[in-house]
Amino acid sequence: MQNYKVIFHIDEMNKWKLLLANVNNMLVDLKDQPVKIEVLVNSEAVKFFIQKELNENDYSNIQNLMNNNVLFCLCNNSLLSNHIELNTLIPNISIVSSGVSELMLKQHEGYAYIKP
Amino acid sequence: MQNYKVIFHIDEMNKWKLLLANVNNMLVDLKDQPVKIEVLVNSEAVKFFIQKELNENDYSNIQNLMNNNVLFCLCNNSLLSNHIELNTLIPNISIVSSGVSELMLKQHEGYAYIKP
Amino acid sequence: MQNYKVIFHIDEMNKWKLLLANVNNMLVDLKDQPVKIEVLVNSEAVKFFIQKELNENDYSNIQNLMNNNVLFCLCNNSLLSNHIELNTLIPNISIVSSGVSELMLKQHEGYAYIKP
Numbered sequence: 001m002q003n004y005k006v007i008f009h010i011d012e013m014n015k016w017k018l019l020l021a022n023v024n025n026m027l028v029d030l031k032d033q034p035v036k037i038e039v040l041v042n043s044e045a046v047k048f049f050i051q052k053e054l055n056e057n058d059y060s061n062i063q064n065l066m067n068n069n070v071l072f073c074l075c076n077n078s079l080l081s082n083h084i085e086l087n088t089l090i091p092n093i094s095i096v097s098s099g100v101s102e103l104m105l106k107q108h109e110g111y112a113y114i115k116p
Numbered sequence: 117m118q119n120y121k122v123i124f125h126i127d128e129m130n131k132w133k134l135l136l137a138n139v140n141n142m143l144v145d146l147k148d149q150p151v152k153i154e155v156l157v158n159s160e161a162v163k164f165f166i167q168k169e170l171n172e173n174d175y176s177n178i179q180n181l182m183n184n185n186v187l188f189c190l191c192n193n194s195l196l197s198n199h200i201e202l203n204t205l206i207p208n209i210s211i212v213s214s215g216v217s218e219l220m221l222k223q224h225e226g227y228a229y230i231k232p
Numbered sequence: 233m234q235n236y237k238v239i240f241h242i243d244e245m246n247k248w249k250l251l252l253a254n255v256n257n258m259l260v261d262l263k264d265q266p267v268k269i270e271v272l273v274n275s276e277a278v279k280f281f282i283q284k285e286l287n288e289n290d291y292s293n294i295q296n297l298m299n300n301n302v303l304f305c306l307c308n309n310s311l312l313s314n315h316i317e318l319n320t321l322i323p324n325i326s327i328v329s330s331g332v333s334e335l336m337l338k339q340h341e342g343y344a345y346i347k348p
Binding site: 120121144 | 241243274275307309313329330331332333335336337339340345347
Binding site for chain 1: 197221224
């Protein structure tokens with residue numbers, strides 16, 4: 001069986017609606033097949049995960065994707081440059097030191113790359 | 117001989133001019149070499165293929181690329197969410213159930229990914 | 233040791249600040265490891281390298297990245313369509329006949345693709 005692996009890249013706040021729809025559509029389309037999905041978030045797009053600014057609908061959407069094993073991974077350089085403290089983020093988010101390094105490493109491991 | 121394979125990704129209407137120029141330039145550059153070129157269209161960008169809204173110049177450009185074996189492939193999820201009926205589209209377009217799944221599968225088959 | 237290779241793609245003038253920050257962050261993150269970094273520039277983004285229009289700060293940033301073996305590669309089709317003469321560009325820039333062909337070829341050689 002094919003070992004599906006994909007990393008989605010988002011670095012703009014105004015792309016979140018499209019990105020979440022894309023990931024949902026992929027999960028529905030591949031519902032009987034194993035797939036590793038990671039969402040790598042850098043630049044201003046990391047602000048989406050500030051708990052007090054995330055609306056209930058988006059939060060529930062994110063939680064649902066996490067329950068379906070979608071990994072959300074934030075770039076620490078971007079958190080620092082946007083002055084965001086870790087304890088202001090929603091729980092269960094992964095952090096990597098450099099978002100662009102993560103995008104390269106995952107592709108070297110065979111992940112497909114998609115930038116909505 | 118190298119087996120060239122590439123999938124272009126477009127999800128915004130205002131990127132069509134750039135995308136078509138990019139694909140044309142690649143065909144000219146590689147004119148003596150075999151290359152598989154697919155254009156995967158999702159989100160609002162699928163509206164470009166509604167026959168009565170496509171201008172003559174763009175239509176002739178698309179037809180010319182198809183005659184050079186460029187495959188245009190539309191995401192059915194995006195057609196549904198944009199309320200577009202299949203019989204309103206220009207002929208000879210391919211449809212896939214999920215555009216993002218197609219982008220992942222093609223990369224797993226060795227296609228390069230380009231997002232203009 | 234992993235052989236890191238990545239090609240960054242830029243085709244919009246307003247993405248330069250983000251792209252240069254991304255490349256800088258990757259160099260810092262991977263500072264003890266060999267990595268091949270190429271920046272492929274096409275469409276209007278080639279205008280950034282016109283010497284008399286590049287401000288001192290950006291020029292010094294570019295020079296610093298070049299000194300760290302980052303390769304800047306411009307699409308000749310884009311130079312022609314933007315009416316830019318080669319002798320108006322800053323020194324030590326590489327030129328390829330087609331930017332999109334370069335993006336495909338490098339991915340076929342194992343380079344990861346990142347579009348900021």
